[in-house]
Amino acid sequence: MPFLLLQILVFGAYTLALVFLAGEAFNWKEDRRLFYVGGNRLTLVPMVGTFVATWMSAASVLGYTMWLYADGYVAFTGSVNGWLIGLLFMPFIVRKLRASRALSLPQWLGDTFGDRRLRSLSAVSLIGAYTFYMVIQFRAFGTIVATLLDIKVIVASALVYLFVLYTTFGGLPSVARSDTLNLALILGGVLLAAGNLLKRAGSLAAVHAAIAERAPAMLHPWSEGWSPLVTTLMMLSWGLGVAANPQYAVRLLSARTTRDAYGTLAYSSLIIGAIYAGLTVLGLSAFVLFPGVRAASDELAFTRLFSLALPPLPALALFLAVLAAAVSTANSQLLLAACSLCYDLSPREGRNRGDLVTEDRFLFKNRLAIAGIATAALALSQFRLPGVLLIGRYSWTVVAICFFLPLYVIRTPRPRALFVPLSAALLLHLFLTVFLGILPELALLPALALEGLLYFWPRRKGP
């Protein structure tokens, strides 16, 4: 069978699996709680599935592997290490979040500080951050499929756009079900490709020996170009961003029990560790076996490198893993962005569900918002924007500014006291990154410091 036909058939099979596994897009008995947080009834297996699949974005699979291929272990120190640190923070917010019964993190923030403006501000930030982050997913998958099938990027991106739309229309229950399939594809694809490449390279020790001989700097955790401080800051910003990321917070809210939420964090960390180990093997082995593959973008380089380095079937499994990663992250972000737009920013949408007809109209509006935001992200993915990891850095840092302090630092919230500090922090971050050209992760710390200072300052001066 021609390989091109096999690739298309595999994508077709993925489409069918997604269509029939994702379940119903319009649930018979749905309301906003079911749509946004799965009715707080997700059990351990779908929870782990959706948590890990959401975690593994195209930035993780593709961006990290290519950074590792180019610079070695500094990629781990600068990104994955930070992400894993963020994971360590999460158990501390499980009880706090679950006690609120909120449907979104902006709502939790607004309710906690008794400030509607805070909810709106964080919702606007989330819509911006996630729309841009979705660009990564569309671009990564679009470029890979366009290269594989030799078609236009926009046609390939339209495929992932439709996958994402379909799975998001059903709300979190549908996202969770499709994510379980996506996780199986990510795990299978990465481990199959890593095993294949490692077999050809000999062993991990042999790979290390070869790197030590050819490019010993790649084995150092700190970059020569950046000081350890910059790498640490970068790592920290990724960590804070992940720790405060509403994608994971919402999943912790969705668990049926608090025990399931803790269980999800425990099992997910093992699977995430296995996938990162696989990606690390892939990046380093590829460097040893096929050094010097370069291309105009990370996505193009990734496709070229692994088309060259892997036999057709493992390569196809790896590309399918990137597709699954893109779909699973994008649908989660799309759902949150739509929630922010329709629920958090709309003053008429109260906390409680209305009658069936009102609820039906409200959820239909959400689906329109999903289509609108996905279309905007698809359009943006066709423009020349910064690299995959850089867009991710902007997004995570904005998220960290909005939620890190209230989630992890502030123990006794003071009513209406956070809006000014948060606004000032976001403005400072914008000024430092856009006008002074400082890296987003470096600008994050002063922004967070300002937010903390402005929040805690009046308390010290108080009677």
Next chain:
Amino acid sequence: MRSSRPLSIETRIKVILTAIAMALTALTVGTALTQGFFERAGEARLLLETARSAASGLPADHVEPLLKRLKPFWKEAPRAQGAETVRSADGQEWRFVLDRAAIWNALVYRQRYVLVAGLIGLLVAVELAVFLAYSLTRPMKILAWGCEQMRSGRWVRLPTLSRTPYELEALNEAFNGMVDDLKRWQEFQKQAARVERLAALGSVAAAVAHEVKNPLASMRIHLDLLRGRLPEKEKDCLEILGAELDRLNQTVSQLLSYARPRPPLFGPVDVRDLLSWTASMTSTPCRLAAVNLSWAVEEGCPPIWGDGPQLKQVMLNLVLNAVAAQPNGGSVRLEAQRSGQNVALRVEDAGPGIPAELLERIFDPFFTTRPDGTGLGLSIVHRIVEGHGGRIDVESTGQKTVFSVTLPTAPPGKKES
């Protein structure tokens, strides 16, 4: 044991449309590929024939470049069975077989956009299926919700949905019609039950009243006879006995007037006279209870078409009720105004109001919350107003109670020009 959950409409439509999309894609792409394959194979054979005939007149060294043009669709197969042969003029032979895989690869590459379009078409079909299922199931979902609400005792009307197929709209309208009919039927049943209850009560009350009234009259006569024979200091007891006998007599009279009401004698009743009479008749109880009574009649208010004495009884009962509701003082306001072809009489007091759960029962005979009440005053009012073809409504909050009596200004069938 519960059987497995049947498939939803959405899943069924999704399966059908997906199958159609897949079949169409397979048919289109399959036809295109098969046709392309045979065309390519035919072209390749033609090329081979051309090369073969050209090679037969050329020496071997001139044939070699010619044979390169046979690739990629022909591959050399020195020992293959059924291979095509090309022979040069000097007798050298080459064997070729058709490279089907190469032809397929080229074809698939050429048709790749069609294949991807098929995949996109499949996804679009699925998403259309989802929305088609939604537009079909939405009215049914709302209908099911309406039925559930009705089952749990809540009356609901289904909203009109925009862009709904007319068949489903008819279903919606039928449900709403059914709700309206059921409501009317429930109202009718309530009314019928009330009438039946009142009739039964009336019969008993009339019989009892009739039996009690004669002995009461006799007791009253003998009490008056006793008055002249008893010493002065015992007369207080007679006064009390007399008062109690009068009260008993009044109750019995009320019972009789309730049970066997006199048919009204209709005629024009001046509203100003009616309210003025009511105010003067109730001035003493109002003064004793420190209740401020005021009244007003709208300019040009037409006379009521009714029975004067009966309407006086209505107003008297309502005002005395209002006074009794304010034992520690308060106010009563009487108003009359035109309301279309009727006159609306309002009696408003500033009492503590009637609890919502009692409002439905206040017109029932013998229902009272006062220890000294007969529970007949408002029943009589209700019966008289109904006998006049009018309506009585009551609104009560924690701060006030308003009785509104609406009575016609002309006999039935006679409309104001």
